[in-house]
Amino acid sequence: MGEEAAKLAAAPVWSLADDELIDVLEAAHQLQQTAAALQARLVHQAETRRLPAKQGHRSTTGWLRSLLRIDPQPARELTEGAAAMGGHPELEEAVLDGQVDLRQAAVISATVTDLPTELADLPLAEAAALTEQAQATMTDMAGRLPAYQLRRVGERILAHIAPHLADRADAAALARQEARAHRRRGLTLSLPVEGMVRISGVLGAEDAATVQAALHPLCAPTPDDDRTAAQRRADALVDVCRLALRTGQLPEDGGEPAQVAVTIPFDSLATALGPAATTDTGERVSAETARRLACDARILPVVLGGAGQVLDVGRARRLATGPLRRALHIRDGGCAFPDCDRPPRWTDAHHIIAWTAGGTTSLDNLVLLCRHHHRAVHHPRTGWQIRHGTDGRPDFIPPPTIDQQQRPRRNLYHPRP
Template identity: 40%
Template sequence: MFENIAVEGPVGFLAAVTEQLAKLPSELWRTGNDGFADIAAAVDALAVQLDCTRVGLVQEAESRGVVAESSCASSTDWLLAHSEHLEPAEAARTVDVARLCALPKNQVMAAAISGGTLTVRKAMTALRQLGQVEHALAPGKREEALASLTVMAQTGYDRHVIAVGRTLMALVGADRSLERDETALRSLSSLTLCPLANGMVAISGQLDPESGAVLSAALDPLSAPNPSAPNPGEANGGRDPRPADRRRADALVELCRRATAAGSNAPTTTKAQIVVTIDYERLAGAVRGSGTTLAGQVLSPQTVRKLACDASIIPMVLGSEGQPLDVGRTKRLVTPALLAALWARDKGCTYPGCGRPPQWSDAHHVRHWIDGGTTSLLNLALLCQYHHSWVHQRDLTATVTAHDVTWQT
């Protein structure tokens, strides 16, 4: 039925697809448990393709004068008039991406869109990041930079695309553009508390990268899932019932309570630690570049040197091949220095498909210490509590290098 798009026309084809998709939820009971992952992947691919189809639709409608001949004042208005579920901001992004991808200089991005492998939102994020650095790029380097941003947009989250953009800013920043950008962003930091009619207090604001790194390092350990967390009237069955935003809110309040209770006395707990990875030459100022926190914030070498004066900062200086140095010990327990190296290399749970951050993960001995396994970087891997149990239950092993961990599942 779906092979007849040329006969049925796009509208008939899409109507048939929509009709069949509407039946999918009621048919899921026929699917075996091992089939749900494939369905989720197929639905995701379809959602991206529909996003990209809108871009192609706008391009064709503009080029053929359909929008100009309509009563709509703009392409965004035209798209909204015929897309009742579309938000104005999303419509505007779609039109912007359609026009930018029509330019010959953005062919790399256009190919990803036409291939249905890139969402409009992440395409716009990548193009905005490119706009911040293209004035400083050497001749012929713009396409290479756009390709790097496009690949990250296809495979990562918005924050990863932004990190690539800020890294590019540092690499081309003979004029110290990243440091100047951090200074400019610092002046935009703000925080607002607004009492609401129901007694709640709304919090809104934004922080510069350095301040954001400090706050993330303080909140992440306190906002990890806690099976014993209270939630009146609800049994948690061993699982933290609080959603992520509730956990972060509780963590912020707990952080403030500890600070208030401490008063002018020294804190009873250690300060939140921020691990920043940076090449030695960049830290020394010999080459341009940047440092990166475990949460993905990109910081200038100047900021890293400033932060390194604080005992709560662990500068993870990388070797010549970009690997954290092994700080192995003969004893069983993982030292703080080794844990920092482990966080820097793994950046979170290493089990395939898991995205839990390092603050929620344990250091696992690939070859158990009781079997002669050493407590060193090449015998350790980060695993969240769930996958730590999973690996032990199934006696799984992994191949560990200075740069990554590959599980044999």
């Protein structure tokens, strides 16, 4: 089946007439949605069987990213599609029939799931009838509106199906909207692509007003300022963060003051040549950038095992802080569990031989693990074991249920110095 689809995709299309090209494009889209519907049903079944958790993943999205090697956004969309298909057979049929796509189905599912709260004062039969009518109405509208517009319709669906209830429900809906916005607030920094990191997030209206109030004084254009408005906002956000770092009032991070820390060979600071520097997040910056950061950020020339770094604090202290923590950041690059992408600042320093069992707080007995994988290696049922290889880097031995030969694995995601 895969070979036939590949042959079809590679077939020449230059000979198609305009109307034929449009028909084939629509058919291809429908085929894609049918395949996506199948994927969503399979994901829903996998969730029912708790496969992501059984295979050591904290979420279905993370499991899909690892299993299918897809980016976070399509993994989230597939997870949302699975939730939309589960428990909504009419929506599943509408997707398979080509009436709606998975994104639209997710919007419709979310709307009808929240609707009973707004209809709580009505008799059950009337509330059920209105919920069914809302789903049918939004399914019809999906023929003309993409998912983002359909979502706005869903926010005021009662105005379409029960105008006499819309005004009464509006105040309660606003209160729920504010509470929901607070729960769903979040900020995400993407993985760097060509030196750029995408910042995305959602805030409630009140929090957004606070952020805007802090940024606005720094966003005003100056004479001969050729920055766009978006660039001025980006620069203002960085300025606010630098100002917070300079106050010295932020909580400590890993036993050290909150700071930008860049590790670079000392000679590179004095010349325009030399290897790239590395930030605490594991990202590389040029030696020139490191020299510029040296004006207002702490630059740490680190040599593992060097005389200037105390890498072995023995049994005198249980927690890995200061120079030892810095050495772990550089050696492991982040969570060392095979192919986890969590950066160093999101990790704990795990004792391979437990401190309570006599293990030392030293570089050769420590490994960085994110909170999820830290819990996983402590849980006896997972069966993962950790040991250091001959080069001093941690090896992870999977249980026989994952690899019968129990071949050692390492994290291939984080760059190595």
